[in-house]
Amino acid sequence: MAELAPNKAPETAIRGARFLLWLEAWKSFKKNKLAVVGLIIVLIFVFLAVFAPVITPEGINEQKLAERLQPPSSEHWLGTDDFGRDILSRIIHGARISLWVGFVSVIGSIVVGCFLGILAGYYGRWVDTLISRFFDIMLAFPSMLLAIAIVAVLGPSLRNALIAIAIINVPNFGRLIRSKVLSIKQEEYITAAKAIGMRDRRILFHHILPNSMAPIIVQGTLAIATAIIEAAALGFLGLGAEPPTPEWGKMLADSKDYLVQAPWTMFFPGIAIMLTVLGFNLMGDGLRDALDPRMKN
Amino acid sequence: STTTEEAPPPEEKAGETNEPEETKDTEEEQNKESDADPVDNTLVFGRGADSVGLDPATITDGESIKVTLNIYDTLVKYADLDTSIEPSLATSWESSDDGLTYTFKLREGVKFHDGTDFNAEAVVYNFERWANGDKSSFYYYSSMFGGFKGDEGHVIQEVKAIDELTVEFTLSRPQAPFLQNVAMPVFGIASPTALEKYGESFTENPVGTGPFVFQEWKRNDKIVLVKNDNYFMDGYPKLDSVIFVSIPDNATRLNELIAGEIDVADGVSPNDGSRIEGESDLQLFTRPSMNVGYLGLTNTRPPFDNKLVRQALNHAVDKEGIIAAFYAGQAEPAKNPLPPVIAGYNDDIEPYPYDLEKAKELLAEAGYPDGFEMELWAMPVPRPYMPDGQKVAEVLQNSFAQIGVEAKIVSFEWATYLEKARNGEADAFLLGWTGDNGDADNFIYVLLDKDNIGSNNYSYYSNDELHDILIAAQSNPDQEARVELYKQAQEIIHDDAPWIPLVHSTPILGGKNNVADFFAHPTGSQALTKVYFE
Amino acid sequence: MFSYTIRRLLMLIPVLFGMTFIVFFMIRAIPGDPAQVILGQLATEEAINNLRAELGLDQPWFTQYFEYLKQLLTLDLGESLRTRTAVSEEIWPYMAATFELSFVALLIAVVVGVNAGIISAWFQKSWFDYTAMVVALVGVSMPIFWLGLMEQWIFSVQLDWLPPSKRENVKNPVETITHFYLIDSLIQGRMDQFVDVVKHLIMPGIALATIPMAIIARITRSSMLEVLRSDYIRTARAKGQKMFWVVYKHSLKNAVIPVLTVIGLQTGLLLGGAILTETIFSWPGIGRYIYNAIEYRDYPVIQSGILIVATIFVLINLIVDLLYAFIDPRIKYN
Amino acid sequence: MPKMLLEVEKMKKYFPINGGILGRKIGEVKAVDDVSFSVYEGETFGLVGESGCGKSTTGRSLLRLHEPTEGKVTFNEKEITSLSPNELRTIRRDVQMIFQDPFASLNPRQTVEKILEEPLIVHNIGTPKERKQMVSDMLDTVGLNSYHAKRYPHQFSGGQRQRIGIARALMTKPKLIIADEPVSALDVSIQSQILNLLDDLQKGFSLTYIFIAHDLGVVRHICDRVGVMYLGKIVELSSSEKLYEKALHPYTEALLSSVPIPDPTYEREHIELIGDMPSPSNPPTGCSFHTRCPQCMEICKTVQPKFEEIEEDHYVACHLFSKNEQL
Amino acid sequence: MSESSVLQVNGLKTSFFMDKTEVPAVDHVDFDLKQGEIIAIVGESGCGKSVTSLSIMGLVPHPPGKVVGGEVFFNDEDLLKVSESKMRDIRGNEIAMIFQEPMTSLNPLFTIGNQITEAILIHRKWSKKQAKAKAIEYLKLVGLPRAEALMNEYPHQLSGGMRQRVMIAMAMVCEPKVLIADEPTTALDVTIQSQILALMKRLNQKLNTSIILITHDLGVVSEICERVIVMYAGKIVEEADVKTIFEHPEHPYTKGLIQSVPDIRNKKERLYSIPGNVPIPGSIKKGCRFADRCEFVMDRCREKTPELISIEGDHKVRCFLHQESEEQN
Numbered sequence A: 001m002a003e004l005a006p007n008k009a010p011e012t013a014i015r016g017a018r019f020l021l022w023l024e025a026w027k028s029f030k031k032n033k034l035a036v037v038g039l040i041i042v043l044i045f046v047f048l049a050v051f052a053p054v055i056t057p058e059g060i061n062e063q064k065l066a067e068r069l070q071p072p073s074s075e076h077w078l079g080t081d082d083f084g085r086d087i088l089s090r091i092i093h094g095a096r097i098s099l100w101v102g103f104v105s106v107i108g109s110i111v112v113g114c115f116l117g118i119l120a121g122y123y124g125r126w127v128d129t130l131i132s133r134f135f136d137i138m139l140a141f142p143s144m145l146l147a148i149a150i151v152a153v154l155g156p157s158l159r160n161a162l163i164a165i166a167i168i169n170v171p172n173f174g175r176l177i178r179s180k181v182l183s184i185k186q187e188e189y190i191t192a193a194k195a196i197g198m199r200d201r202r203i204l205f206h207h208i209l210p211n212s213m214a215p216i217i218v219q220g221t222l223a224i225a226t227a228i229i230e231a232a233a234l235g236f237l238g239l240g241a242e243p244p245t246p247e248w249g250k251m252l253a254d255s256k257d258y259l260v261q262a263p264w265t266m267f268f269p270g271i272a273i274m275l276t277v278l279g280f281n282l283m284g285d286g287l288r289d290a291l292d293p294r295m296k297n
Numbered sequence B: 001s002t003t004t005e006e007a008p009p010p011e012e013k014a015g016e017t018n019e020p021e022e023t024k025d026t027e028e029e030q031n032k033e034s035d036a037d038p039v040d041n042t043l044v045f046g047r048g049a050d051s052v053g054l055d056p057a058t059i060t061d062g063e064s065i066k067v068t069l070n071i072y073d074t075l076v077k078y079a080d081l082d083t084s085i086e087p088s089l090a091t092s093w094e095s096s097d098d099g100l101t102y103t104f105k106l107r108e109g110v111k112f113h114d115g116t117d118f119n120a121e122a123v124v125y126n127f128e129r130w131a132n133g134d135k136s137s138f139y140y141y142s143s144m145f146g147g148f149k150g151d152e153g154h155v156i157q158e159v160k161a162i163d164e165l166t167v168e169f170t171l172s173r174p175q176a177p178f179l180q181n182v183a184m185p186v187f188g189i190a191s192p193t194a195l196e197k198y199g200e201s202f203t204e205n206p207v208g209t210g211p212f213v214f215q216e217w218k219r220n221d222k223i224v225l226v227k228n229d230n231y232f233m234d235g236y237p238k239l240d241s242v243i244f245v246s247i248p249d250n251a252t253r254l255n256e257l258i259a260g261e262i263d264v265a266d267g268v269s270p271n272d273g274s275r276i277e278g279e280s281d282l283q284l285f286t287r288p289s290m291n292v293g294y295l296g297l298t299n300t301r302p303p304f305d306n307k308l309v310r311q312a313l314n315h316a317v318d319k320e321g322i323i324a325a326f327y328a329g330q331a332e333p334a335k336n337p338l339p340p341v342i343a344g345y346n347d348d349i350e351p352y353p354y355d356l357e358k359a360k361e362l363l364a365e366a367g368y369p370d371g372f373e374m375e376l377w378a379m380p381v382p383r384p385y386m387p388d389g390q391k392v393a394e395v396l397q398n399s400f401a402q403i404g405v406e407a408k409i410v411s412f413e414w415a416t417y418l419e420k421a422r423n424g425e426a427d428a429f430l431l432g433w434t435g436d437n438g439d440a441d442n443f444i445y446v447l448l449d450k451d452n453i454g455s456n457n458y459s460y461y462s463n464d465e466l467h468d469i470l471i472a473a474q475s476n477p478d479q480e481a482r483v484e485l486y487k488q489a490q491e492i493i494h495d496d497a498p499w500i501p502l503v504h505s506t507p508i509l510g511g512k513n514n515v516a517d518f519f520a521h522p523t524g525s526q527a528l529t530k531v532y533f534e
Numbered sequence C: 001m002f003s004y005t006i007r008r009l010l011m012l013i014p015v016l017f018g019m020t021f022i023v024f025f026m027i028r029a030i031p032g033d034p035a036q037v038i039l040g041q042l043a044t045e046e047a048i049n050n051l052r053a054e055l056g057l058d059q060p061w062f063t064q065y066f067e068y069l070k071q072l073l074t075l076d077l078g079e080s081l082r083t084r085t086a087v088s089e090e091i092w093p094y095m096a097a098t099f100e101l102s103f104v105a106l107l108i109a110v111v112v113g114v115n116a117g118i119i120s121a122w123f124q125k126s127w128f129d130y131t132a133m134v135v136a137l138v139g140v141s142m143p144i145f146w147l148g149l150m151e152q153w154i155f156s157v158q159l160d161w162l163p164p165s166k167r168e169n170v171k172n173p174v175e176t177i178t179h180f181y182l183i184d185s186l187i188q189g190r191m192d193q194f195v196d197v198v199k200h201l202i203m204p205g206i207a208l209a210t211i212p213m214a215i216i217a218r219i220t221r222s223s224m225l226e227v228l229r230s231d232y233i234r235t236a237r238a239k240g241q242k243m244f245w246v247v248y249k250h251s252l253k254n255a256v257i258p259v260l261t262v263i264g265l266q267t268g269l270l271l272g273g274a275i276l277t278e279t280i281f282s283w284p285g286i287g288r289y290i291y292n293a294i295e296y297r298d299y300p301v302i303q304s305g306i307l308i309v310a311t312i313f314v315l316i317n318l319i320v321d322l323l324y325a326f327i328d329p330r331i332k333y334n
Numbered sequence D: 001m002p003k004m005l006l007e008v009e010k011m012k013k014y015f016p017i018n019g020g021i022l023g024r025k026i027g028e029v030k031a032v033d034d035v036s037f038s039v040y041e042g043e044t045f046g047l048v049g050e051s052g053c054g055k056s057t058t059g060r061s062l063l064r065l066h067e068p069t070e071g072k073v074t075f076n077e078k079e080i081t082s083l084s085p086n087e088l089r090t091i092r093r094d095v096q097m098i099f100q101d102p103f104a105s106l107n108p109r110q111t112v113e114k115i116l117e118e119p120l121i122v123h124n125i126g127t128p129k130e131r132k133q134m135v136s137d138m139l140d141t142v143g144l145n146s147y148h149a150k151r152y153p154h155q156f157s158g159g160q161r162q163r164i165g166i167a168r169a170l171m172t173k174p175k176l177i178i179a180d181e182p183v184s185a186l187d188v189s190i191q192s193q194i195l196n197l198l199d200d201l202q203k204g205f206s207l208t209y210i211f212i213a214h215d216l217g218v219v220r221h222i223c224d225r226v227g228v229m230y231l232g233k234i235v236e237l238s239s240s241e242k243l244y245e246k247a248l249h250p251y252t253e254a255l256l257s258s259v260p261i262p263d264p265t266y267e268r269e270h271i272e273l274i275g276d277m278p279s280p281s282n283p284p285t286g287c288s289f290h291t292r293c294p295q296c297m298e299i300c301k302t303v304q305p306k307f308e309e310i311e312e313d314h315y316v317a318c319h320l321f322s323k324n325e326q327l
Numbered sequence E: 001m002s003e004s005s006v007l008q009v010n011g012l013k014t015s016f017f018m019d020k021t022e023v024p025a026v027d028h029v030d031f032d033l034k035q036g037e038i039i040a041i042v043g044e045s046g047c048g049k050s051v052t053s054l055s056i057m058g059l060v061p062h063p064p065g066k067v068v069g070g071e072v073f074f075n076d077e078d079l080l081k082v083s084e085s086k087m088r089d090i091r092g093n094e095i096a097m098i099f100q101e102p103m104t105s106l107n108p109l110f111t112i113g114n115q116i117t118e119a120i121l122i123h124r125k126w127s128k129k130q131a132k133a134k135a136i137e138y139l140k141l142v143g144l145p146r147a148e149a150l151m152n153e154y155p156h157q158l159s160g161g162m163r164q165r166v167m168i169a170m171a172m173v174c175e176p177k178v179l180i181a182d183e184p185t186t187a188l189d190v191t192i193q194s195q196i197l198a199l200m201k202r203l204n205q206k207l208n209t210s211i212i213l214i215t216h217d218l219g220v221v222s223e224i225c226e227r228v229i230v231m232y233a234g235k236i237v238e239e240a241d242v243k244t245i246f247e248h249p250e251h252p253y254t255k256g257l258i259q260s261v262p263d264i265r266n267k268k269e270r271l272y273s274i275p276g277n278v279p280i281p282g283s284i285k286k287g288c289r290f291a292d293r294c295e296f297v298m299d300r301c302r303e304k305t306p307e308l309i310s311i312e313g314d315h316k317v318r319c320f321l322h323q324e325s326e327e328q329n
């Protein structure tokens, strides 16, 4: 059993104790090379997204029809698209969109999913039955079709695609939380909390929820990856971002016809999607290993 | 008359239908087929969507017509490459001077595919069937001939069999484009016996007199037609069979063509023209232009109720640029709602030049010196006249922005798009039209007359003076006079600027090099009677 | 076990019921009127109203819903508004197309995925492990529509090895009996067609298999790793058993449950119609069938299509659950 | 005679087994089946028995962490079994628990300080500052340092974690502590540290313990009175002296003779029991021990023996000693 | 190798490599196992008992573990050097092992019969039928009722004690020369424990199998063992026959350990307790590993590591207290 050498300087070193767990997770995360690569990829894209207007060589919408479909060159590193717009600039701006869709939709799903999952897991009985059945129903839907139908109801736009993606992911989080609540409810420290006379609500918010965070973060990271692909797929079907938004899936769809003529128009947005998604997946895996001790080897 | 193109909105895009029906009647026939080894002389025609039905009278979509055109014949038909009238089931015809009576002499010895005789009675039967139409079917009939029996505007008062091979039509008022209309593929003559026999399901068991006999239909997948050995044109058709396959994705369809899986690819996107030219074993077919692509401005919605604003926007569009980029040059800029091939085209009209300064001036004059915000609706599906609405919209958005007009590009699913646009919910919308009988009326009246508000006049443009001209032109049998009237009409329209006419495109198709005598028809649907493999 | 199955089947009822409810009202919330869509833009107001009445669309939604439920109870799936054919009649070819493709994709995914996962776990931290897992991660990160287009471009356009799309060579069509072309061509002894059908299946099969394959490989690996660390594996090795058998006999059977769960879920997803794959490869499957029905507002088709897909999904997962009990004697459903 | 602190009368706890088509109850696990005993102020009452015999369930049911199926529990003249949830919470201030697994019973995401402060917060004791002081005092008391306060449970060794668990139980200054196998997860050398600590605390805080264990040596060492459980029932209850000197019940005897003695020279007879404890969902008829009892009689198979006081303060449930039967 | 020795361990060192640092779990362990003898290895959790036995079996989980030094002689061969296939022939056949957790050491998805016959068929070219008969024979030998029926049952249908018997039957079925039992009774109740211990003793006498019994329970040791090895933090600190260990323990750790066990025979007023905790493996780099907890610690204890030396016959101790007396003598 691990004992900290008692002669180490105490007070100061341990300030910000809340962080300690994260610090430790970070340490174990750091050791995972692939995860770090993932993190770096994600950070690069986040950086690009945040500073897009500053760093892009050109605006995203400067059409120069005369310069359309130019291959990569020193002037346009990734070439130009069929409007003569600089692909690099658009991909960089596209990072904003994809990350935005990824983060916001996942946060949306988490919030709603948590709410429902907690209700179900904590109150049990008919509340649980009702919510669980609802999740079953949602999960039984072919998810892409559901997303398409939702977008059809709301009208195609980036925002609505985001909403659709958030909705189809709700049951995943809901179930996760529910099962977490159920399993944590069985933990000995919850019995201990009850034994000291703690009220249910406090148990829920001080014990159960904080202990469910790790899997949610992991699942959330991975869900961002999926959400980005889903958004791209909707974009590809013409059900996502409105033009001229440089959404990657839409860029792909737009350049589909140029696959032979100007392969770079199709190649780079695809790579951008893949890299970002890969980044999140690698990071999610790393987080899982770091946050979930069971997965440690 | 109306178009093939628009009516079927949803059908054409990635549409697919579904039917199980196919199997039963298919199987026996298929056996025959596999014995016959039809591979050699079979043309595979790849297109974007499946047909909706094969009863020509009830269909509205281009993809259905492409097939029915080869199964049925009409009394008169269009020439191979334009809309001039040629004999078909009728070998000759004459009209009275007042334009109220038409008499057709029918071809002798023609038989329907089911072996029954084609004769005057059959023609009467078909027209009677349409004229007594159930209101939910036969849309083309009612729109081309002013409704059904008993309706006030119904044009065809009576259809009489004079003798075995003579039919006489009596009209209630003269209709200038009457022959143009009768030639429309939707008025293909069906076998009365088969109609009785199949009833509702005739649409899946089509029987006509045409060059090809229907054999099999696998919904969403393919339609197989085989040669009509008893076709009245000697030596035709040359093909043993034709298979129409649906391949929704443009790129895939082209790949199929390149890979040699199909012989002709419809709806090739203009950009791919060069690719086809680059392949030594492929050839490019161009369809003579008989269409218009435009940006409609809903004339009742502010600020588009202001003529100056509409004119200003007309100045702000770089049509040449759009054509170069997204039509690969396969189009010409439009200044009129009519395409130039159609009689009545007014070539004297001066187009609004691409002039942003002028546009700004006009805007200022209209009271919008700082521009305004608007929605710009982009079509979600490719059309011959607008292969990529979204991209055209982006170009428009970009130039509007330069005169201070902030356009937000909006799109809906095609069905929704049309419905909402028809309801006048759009500020400005991209749309277009392919003529289906080559008459000016089929463009100007249908698209811009106040009668058609709530129907094909999506821009809610209403001008009484124009209306009078168009009605006069409709019933005037004198071609010269009509041309003048339409030229006049175009002037009014040009000045009012209810739209921004964008392009008249030349749609392209790809084909194998050995496909000969394939005539891409301006209406979008062609008979494959003469096609053969070299 | 039997009673568990019955209970699960009973539980299916509220799920499917809820499903019909959601689908029914959701698709009616989609703007656009089927009558309008069917009649096209030339239709008159009157014609539309007539058609609406004929199709029963003029009734209040709830009336329509109860009518629909009544229909369902008699196992009547309704009639397509567009083709006027019973959905139950016309749906099979699409299902079959999807089943066939899914089967091939799943076969690829399971064979490759499971073995890659096993070997990765067995030789943990070897180059194979790293490579396989990175490849798997790239696999799940790939937009499959992109992959599909790239495949087509490389293998049919550039190399001309495989047909770009569809299920068969249209000039040499398979005579349909079961609508599974592999089976149909085989039972008719048409080897040429069989080969042709296989060729058509390869690219969409791979495109569709990519993600499940990657997921299965990953889950197999982690599940195997856990099992390989367990006491009974040590026991097996302490007996002197060969590592190969330790892995493929003792470990795999234990590791297979989570893998099975994933396979069940993935099968459901595949059968649910991989719309993008079906679009790119012009595959006349159930996904596009429903997708098109959405475009046409063909309510009965959407309703029944989704209902059938969902039922299959739920049933597959029920079967997976029951399979657990066959694999693991500790699991007893009572 | 010291004051009676806790009295348990005919307590039962049955867990339902669900199944069938509708998932209804199809059976029950009789985890605790009619148990009565009392605990006096200041003593350590031990509960021993083999695993699964219902010791933990008994301990938890006392606090209504499991709702007892039947029976009455009286603590300090209050009937716990009929309290409202709010009153129950107040009572829990006076009755605390120490758990077997010191790791599982500490929230891994809370610092020691937080863990120890929680009982105070829950029962509204002190201001934040006072609470901090109390925590650091308590850490000293259980042999930890206040610089441990900011650490997380996984950063401690097993023995230290158990000290934290003990400290938590003591925070509200309870009267009674139910210790559920508090040392069985620990190494021998650590076990003795904890046992000594419990001993010291009992004196320092005048605590009463209910000590659940399966290690008879430990029980002997720490308990004043011991109840031996078998299959949900107490089969023998007596002072620890008497029990270890002269066990009456055949089960107790067998149990004692099975304990390995760390003394190679010590010779004694082993009473080997055959087989395992039966399942509590399907207990044998009659005396539940009869299936393994070396001295089983006919009557044992059908008639359940009464739990009776055979000698002063020595209760047994066995037909061998049943007065009625012998008469 | 002495005449009657079946297994001889010399200077065995096994380390775990965590983040590239080497953590020795077993550090220079030497001992002999004689024919028919039962020896015990005792020590607290984490002191390296299991790793010692896994090292002998060649089953140290790798990565992260690795045997980094020493020799293990069996049949005149160094097991640490033989090929994996040779090692497989020995495992289960000549040296068998049973583990602490009877609950998890049997594969839950295969029947008892399947698992025992497998053990036979790996090493014997027998028919399935023969193997089955043998398996049933051994199930009976370990005192399981209904042996035939058990063959078709799954582990979860058995109680802990029964499973541990099955484990023993499985280990003994090839009649190995050496049986390594790693805490075979820790998870069991006392009544079951005493059944299992009695069984092992019987088997030892009947089949003359040598047994290495690993445990942390001194009571168990005194019940059945002849010789005892006490380990602390990866090293042997004391070795002697069982009587000597209990009567004259010499190492302060052994002494403390024996004194801190509560006895059911009499109530001690206060238990002895060794202060402090077992050190984290690898944390003590120099000196005696017990120094921090030792009552008699001297300066040199913190500087140098004492050797394991023989003080009287077979009695060996690793402590400077005795080294001194040796040196003085």
Ligand SMILES: Nc1ncnc2c1ncn2[C@@H]1O[C@H](COP(=O)(O)OP(=O)(O)OP(=O)(O)O)[C@@H](O)[C@H]1O
Residues within 6 Å of the ligand: D015, D016, D029, D030, D031, D032, D049, D050, D051, D052, D053, D054, D055, D056, D057, D058, D214, D280
């Ligand atoms: N929550 C529960 N649901 C169903 N059965 C339970 C539950 N808790 C305990 N049991 C059953 O009740 C019986 C007694 O369990 P309990 O935990 O009280 O035993 P114990 O004597 O504490 O055993 P151990 O020494 O293993 O801790 C067991 O058979 C157990 O399976």
Ligand SMILES: Nc1ncnc2c1ncn2[C@@H]1O[C@H](COP(=O)(O)OP(=O)(O)OP(=O)(O)O)[C@@H](O)[C@H]1O
Residues within 6 Å of the ligand: E016, E025, E043, E044, E045, E046, E047, E048, E049, E050, E051, E052, E061, E064, E065, E216, E281
């Ligand atoms: N797989 C492993 N990875 C890393 N370290 C390990 C591993 N297995 C054992 N160790 C380390 O080796 C040391 C010795 O472990 P071992 O299992 O031999 O102890 P033990 O004496 O058997 O303890 P116990 O009584 O708990 O079984 C421990 O400190 C442990 O940390």
Ligand SMILES: [Mg+2]
Residues within 6 Å of the ligand: D055, D056, D057, D180, D181
């Ligand atoms: Mg317990």
Ligand SMILES: [Mg+2]
Residues within 6 Å of the ligand: E049, E050, E051, E182, E183
């Ligand atoms: Mg061990």
